[in-house]
Amino acid sequence: MLVQTLAQEISQLEANLCSAFADPTRILILYSLNEHPRNVTEITNDLGSNQPTISRHLKILRDHGLVNTARQGVTITYSLADSRLIQALDLLRSVLHDTLTSKANLIVEIKS
């Protein structure tokens, strides 16, 4: 049926978007850009990684429309495309926090 196929396509797009988040370096980049826009060299130094790696991750974020670019001469400044991305990441982070907390409490209960 059409609706079924539509739902599948939407979830496919959504999964694609999520796969852009499925890398710790890219998450750090997004949080870094949430503070303020940065160029590639600044991001590289900020994360302590090497330039080609950062450039590739930026390309992935760009292809997914998660970041915007602005060229100034020879440097390219990247910025966060949408603050809701950080909202979503913060939501997941809070879920993560609660999960870890409850696990920690379980350990305490088992020991007592």
Place this chain on the structure above:
Amino acid sequence: MLVQTLAQEISQLEANLCSAFADPTRILILYSLNEHPRNVTEITNDLGSNQPTISRHLKILRDHGLVNTARQGVTITYSLADSRLIQALDLLRSVLHDTLTSKANLIVEIKS
């Protein structure tokens, strides 16, 4: 430095969590469970997939703590562990919507 390492560990956990979302079948499962809890057979029929595939995806969701299980005799009912997961997915879906809309408008502009 310690803070740097801590941020990296958190983003690693967050990326792990996001990789659980990076599959269209798992997203469909989560939205399906958001309606109401279901057992494996029901999910399989609902998504029109085959049982081993669904079972594997459920294991991944389980390992990430995104779903809870309750055994009733021979069937196991799965339920959504935290509604914030759907909140986060809905946020991403709205970002996706806006991205596609602006792309569509670009096409209109180019044609005129």
Place this chain on the structure above:
DNA sequence: TTCAAATATGCGTGCATACTCATTTTAGTG
């Protein structure tokens, strides 16, 4: 046009994951 800095990309390798098919485990029932 030659050089230098900033950014992007080609290539090879290793690792993780998803799928299909068959089989196994688990739990309830006669």
Place this chain on the structure above:
DNA sequence: CACTAAAATGAGTATGCACGCATATTTGAA
């Protein structure tokens, strides 16, 4: 215990992704 339905897992295969290294492209300036 034998049988059946539900759910999970093992094996093999294919695909995609991330990284490191080297190199290419782009832009501005001398």
